[in-house]
Amino acid sequence: MKIIVVGGTGTIGKAVVAELAKRHTVVVAGFSHGDVKVDIKDNASIDAMYKTVGKVDAVVSTVGKVHFGGFTEMTTELYSIGLQDKLMGQVNLVLRGLPHLNEGGSFTLTSGILSEDPIRFGSSASMVNGAIDSFVKASAIEMPRLLRINVISPTVLTESMDAYGDYFHGFESAPAARVALAYSKSVEGAQTGQIYKVW
């Protein structure tokens, strides 16, 4: 298969690329690094990425920014960071990618544990992750040409505990290599509309 991994230069993305590249041709897309550059907030940039890469069998997204901040200090603008980046950026990777996926191909997005297991400062992440999970369930039933879509909902990464551990006391972390297996299951399996929780 030919697979684009958008965010393939990040912590999860690198592990996903390592797993999938054992058996497939992987194109790494990133904001500032990678085989092809893409800004998921910009539909023209997404279209340019797909045009450069050509037809693919799978699109994997491991990207998405949200703002972390205390709930009572949140605003329309701070929530819109996550809505435009992690949520609509990934949704637009799907919508704009539809014509570029071969029949039977798949989309695999990324949400996260905070949809169900919230932390202080994480209300935007929770909102966005919940939106992605439900979007995936819904869009799966309307996909044309046998296309599939799933989402990986990881817990905090073991590799991120030095940076974010203070927000996630008591959470069991998962190494990126373990999280990457769920992406492999989504891309190489046959299921659709699934939320693969790696918690």
Add this chain to the structure above:
Amino acid sequence: MKIIVVGGTGTIGKAVVAELAKRHTVVVAGFSHGDVKVDIKDNASIDAMYKTVGKVDAVVSTVGKVHFGGFTEMTTELYSIGLQDKLMGQVNLVLRGLPHLNEGGSFTLTSGILSEDPIRFGSSASMVNGAIDSFVKASAIEMPRLLRINVISPTVLTESMDAYGDYFHGFESAPAARVALAYSKSVEGAQTGQIYKVW
């Protein structure tokens, strides 16, 4: 208690007002009708509503618009209708309402069954409902002054089956009066961070 019901002129809202007005002082807020007018897409309008009404013990929201359309015809703009109206409109009712709620008061928002049980043409509703459910779980743990927040996730209303029944074949509908009980439980009970499913 003094309670604002935003959307109190709609199908669910009228039933909620009927239930709560038996025991409480209810102020009905609506876009074009009601005791006070409000456009939930406009923070200045939300602020004006709270200023007019004064301190309250509960804010109930039964409002929110989303675009229904086939998934492959959806766009950034069509998804943003629901993100700005049903999602951020309700979130801003909470954020802007924080200073206007008496200690121990409550917010009760509205999502819907499509977060988990999607239909054709409903990917925006699913996305928005999932976002609201997770937002409520997350914001509940950061509420100041013992404030509470819950969300009601109703199935399709029996009263709406004439208009929308063709989208919901096989769904069990619920009469608005039954759905209204969940709002009473949220406002008059003591729980927080809950998703009350009326399915």
